[in-house]
Amino acid sequence: MKKYNFNAGPCVLPRQAVESAIDAIRDFDNTGIGILEISHRTPGWERIMKETADLWKELLQIPDNYRVLFLGGGASTQFLDVPANLMKKKAAYLQTGVWAKKAIKEAKFYGDVEIVASSEDKNYSYIPRGYTIPADADYFHITTNNTIYGTELHEDIDSPVTLVADMSSDIMSRPVDVSKYGIIYGGAQKNVGPAGVAFVIVREDILGKLDRPLQTMLDYRTHISDVEKNRSMFNTPPVFPIFVMHETLKWVKELGGVEAMYKLNKEKAAMLYDEIDRNPLFVGTAAKEDRSIMNVCFVMNEAHKEKEAAFLEFAKERGMVGIKGHRSVGGFRASIYNACPIEAVEALIQCMQDFEKQD
Numbered sequence: 001m002k003k004y005n006f007n008a009g010p011c012v013l014p015r016q017a018v019e020s021a022i023d024a025i026r027d028f029d030n031t032g033i034g035i036l037e038i039s040h041r042t043p044g045w046e047r048i049m050k051e052t053a054d055l056w057k058e059l060l061q062i063p064d065n066y067r068v069l070f071l072g073g074g075a076s077t078q079f080l081d082v083p084a085n086l087m088k089k090k091a092a093y094l095q096t097g098v099w100a101k102k103a104i105k106e107a108k109f110y111g112d113v114e115i116v117a118s119s120e121d122k123n124y125s126y127i128p129r130g131y132t133i134p135a136d137a138d139y140f141h142i143t144t145n146n147t148i149y150g151t152e153l154h155e156d157i158d159s160p161v162t163l164v165a166d167m168s169s170d171i172m173s174r175p176v177d178v179s180k181y182g183i184i185y186g187g188a189q190k191n192v193g194p195a196g197v198a199f200v201i202v203r204e205d206i207l208g209k210l211d212r213p214l215q216t217m218l219d220y221r222t223h224i225s226d227v228e229k230n231r232s233m234f235n236t237p238p239v240f241p242i243f244v245m246h247e248t249l250k251w252v253k254e255l256g257g258v259e260a261m262y263k264l265n266k267e268k269a270a271m272l273y274d275e276i277d278r279n280p281l282f283v284g285t286a287a288k289e290d291r292s293i294m295n296v297c298f299v300m301n302e303a304h305k306e307k308e309a310a311f312l313e314f315a316k317e318r319g320m321v322g323i324k325g326h327r328s329v330g331g332f333r334a335s336i337y338n339a340c341p342i343e344a345v346e347a348l349i350q351c352m353q354d355f356e357k358q359d
């Protein structure tokens with residue numbers, strides 16, 4: 001049976017990226033050696049590293065004073081790398097979910113944290129507005145898409161201090177004005193590749209302002225100094241995940257780039273939300289104006305609560321994978337990242353309508 005993958009991450013990848021990864025495992029770049037076995041100092045690999053950074057710059061129109069780094073440790077390590085590199089005394093955070101809370105926890109190791117606003121009062125079902133960013137903070141940290149709750153900041157905000165964004169689950173889903181940010185980071189495994197690599201887009205002039213020592217591996221400048229030599233390889237990089245990222249970004253480019261992705265993503269999300277709003281069995285959990293175009297969260301309508309398990313089973317029989325909601329929201333979550341084809345969204349909608357009819 002055909003499977004439709006709605007997993008939240010790791011998640012569906014473009015088929016062509018998977019196919020070239022399989023080929024590269026057998027033989028990388030006509031070297032006669034597979035990508036899992038090459039040296040990361042092979043010229044062919046150095047070319048892939050450079051091309052991957054160039055694809056990032058091209059697709060997101062990243063200005064020249066920014067660097068793109070590919071690091072191990074996932075987005076979770078960036079929760080501490082960011083304050084380690086930027087915090088002198090105080091940082092400001094917008095608390096929009098569990099990931100933001102985890103970032104806050106790590107920042108507290110480095111100084112004072114001011115939570116400017118939180119949506120915890122309503123189980124993070126909305127994005128707070130009308131808060132003030134303190135002008136004396138070293139940086140302001142936001143999570144642009146809240147993967148678990150299905151809320152998303154749809155616009156690049158203005159900040160009087162360095163803006164830092166965790167864009168793990170909406171990077172490359174829409175055009176971003178990179179110049180508004182000091183740092184954009186995330187794990188690759190939601191929209192730009194498999195698990196095992198994190199991306200960090202950093203404006204160079206914000207670094208090196210600390211008067212405390214910083215460990216070599218934590219210091220972004222360590223990895224940047226090697227980018228100068230076009231390598232971003234102070235130590236062994238996550239070779240295979242970066243290769244799949246390279247292939248994924250090539251696919252984004254071939255499809256027309258981030259603008260084209262955005263158009264398609266908005267279309268997919270609108271179709272699914274329309275069905276949730278129409279179908280009397282279901283109800284969306286996120287505030288309408290903050291609904292994510294990447295993670296669509298919904299539950300059974302109060303009057304039909306007892307049918308939740310039945311719907312999950314019904315959907316499973318029709319090939320839907322990964323639509324069980326996160327335990328902190330319950331119900332269902334369909335993650336419809338870039339690589340999720342529109343046919344998968346159509347199949348899920350059909351499944352919801354069929355369930356309604358047999359009800």
Ligand SMILES: *Cc1c(COP(=O)(O)O)cnc(C)c1O
Nearest residue numbers: 074075076099147166168169187
């Ligand atoms: C998945 C996710 C993370 C955690 O990423 P890891 O790479 O597993 O550390 C952090 N932030 C957001 C918004 C996420 O969706």
